[in-house]
Amino acid sequence: MTRRLPAAERGLVVALDRGNPERPLEPELEEFEALARAAGVAIAGRVVQRRRAPDASTLIGSGKAREVAEAVRDLNADVVLVLDDMRPRQRKSLERVIQVPIVDRTMVILDVFARHARSREGKLQVELAQLRYRQSNLIGVGADLSRLGGGIGTRGPGETKLETDRRRIAQRISALRSRLDAVRRRRATQRSENRREPLIALVGYTNVGKSSLLNALAHSDAFVADQPFATLDPTVRRVYLAPQRYVRVVDTVGFITDLPKDLVAAFRATLEELSEADLLVHVTDASSADRERQERAVEALLHSLGLDQKPRLLVLNKIDAMNIGASRDPRALAVSARTGAGLDALRAALLAYDAMPV
Template sequence: MQKDTTPAIGITVLLKDDTASILNLETDNSEFLSLAGVVNIEMKQIVTQVRESFSSSYYVGEGKLSEISNILLEQEIDVIIFNQPLKAGIKKNVEQYFEKKIKRSIQVLDRNELIMAIFALHARSSEAKLQVELAQLEYLLPRLTGKGASLSRLGASGILRGPGETKLEIDRRRIKKRISFLKSQLKEIETRRELYRKHREDRVLISLIGYTNSGKSTLINALTKGGAIVEDQVFATLSPVTRKVFLTDEHTALISDTVGFIRDIPAELFEAFKSTLEEIKYSDILIYIIDISERNWLEKFHVSRRIVDKITGSDKPSIIVFNKVDLVNENEETIYAKNEVPDSIFISALEKTGLDELKNKIKDVIQEKISKKN
């Protein structure tokens, strides 16, 4: 069955001296396309502009906005999405620009709203639902205008509909009240989690970490009795699962899936999901999963590393795993990866290859940890 999609224009703005982002433009734009696709937004075109500095009124230049106005008119499109987070004032300016220029009300979304909409769509557990709603309301609060919440304006087409959607129309005071209610509910869940954590203190805990869609849930299923959600979509996992993994007859450990990472994860989402992400802090071993079939895997790996550093603040024993080797040319890609990241392991979680080597490596790291302790 064909899903109803909403057409939109995407906008990516880059700075002239940000050579890394310019080089990465193609893959970043394709990530942008797929993010939009998850919430049924069909990006008809991505307009890119390279500038000396971001425009303080519209982020993008006025000339570009005028160009975009024509496309919106010609193709009868009502939604534009910036591939960056926008300040509240800028978003309003852009909306007002279109109202004046083409006499149409254009829905202006930014990257943060897009990512939060995906989280809202995928939230299944009650904790994840509370977390997403909290993030959306925290983001919305300083952006409320007399017109009502922007996120809810797309509701009719089904996009961006998620937990909290109806709440977005209520006034600031009620939103604040709702925020403190959500926080208290989450606090309760967190207290329960702490109790559970104490309960399993004597077990070795391993966390799987990596960019979204790298194959973390597939790996946890391959190593254990399964049950984790696997989808070819970003942010499939919002509620991590923990499973027992048998390393040898006498060695077992607990292994946890985590929320996938992405560049510029919205601060509000990061805050809201902190308790979920903090599981990483309590792990004994971190396993980084890198999708070797992604052209810019090195950058994605750096993104994950930076996020983990922010959470743990310290070095933990880590194992670096390249996944999806079945998709790449054995010689070219793996030799390059081995050079960049020595001592890494190559697997296909899907085809279940390299898993014994990974288990042995985990066992070695555990043994090293124990011998250091004694």
């Protein structure tokens, strides 16, 4: 029950710059804007507040909040997009000053997921994540349950309604859980009928080219797009390596820094399928200046899923678009899903793993 949102809302982006040299703001801000665009928002402007620590009551400080309110009017923005996590209290005080809906990073990511979910399981998982997030952050929903699943621009109701909402959210959450269980039981049966060939999982940051690589290997046409989270549902294809040697390659949801915990929880079943893989192929984007940060985020998530011990192959994709002079990771196999460069070497490497026990 996910809802498509009206296109081209105008968003004003707000972020705190904590001046932490270990974690520069710019790449995260750019990523946030790409997420917002994938959620159908046009970026009208940015307000960055420099301060070491967030203000306890308004996140950005009350003076800055008034400045944001003014910028909203000047730029004719419909929504304020806040990069940082907010406490319910900070959100409330900001809402008093800023007269348009306030949406945080988690809500933006949930919204992109809601737009891109295709399968029944994917949709149920996204709705579950949205409700859990609203529940734990005391964000209300519209009176009509059928409108649940709204994201960008969904405004919370007043206090009293929030109480009734909470009860209905709790009911809806348990209904979703049992429907998801049913879908999963059905899928587990289907899966067990189909497991002779080794399973190789493509994992990696969102938008690095996992689906493109799957298509290049399998001559298939899984959905590819230059935006985050184009893929949500696991797609399995049979890939030919050599005479009589086939593997199954699964392409699944991409990772991102600080993937919201409610999403990880809701997508746990999807992510746990990675544990059935015989080999994880970690795909990275050679053309991205942000590659190291992305790799660290993927490693962190694999760790939290208990997948550290899986055999792993590092693949550097998009070498056709790599800056001349940029250093190549000697551990990685360099390929281009677009030009086909390096794919024979990749098949050979997979063939070597194909000898492993199933």
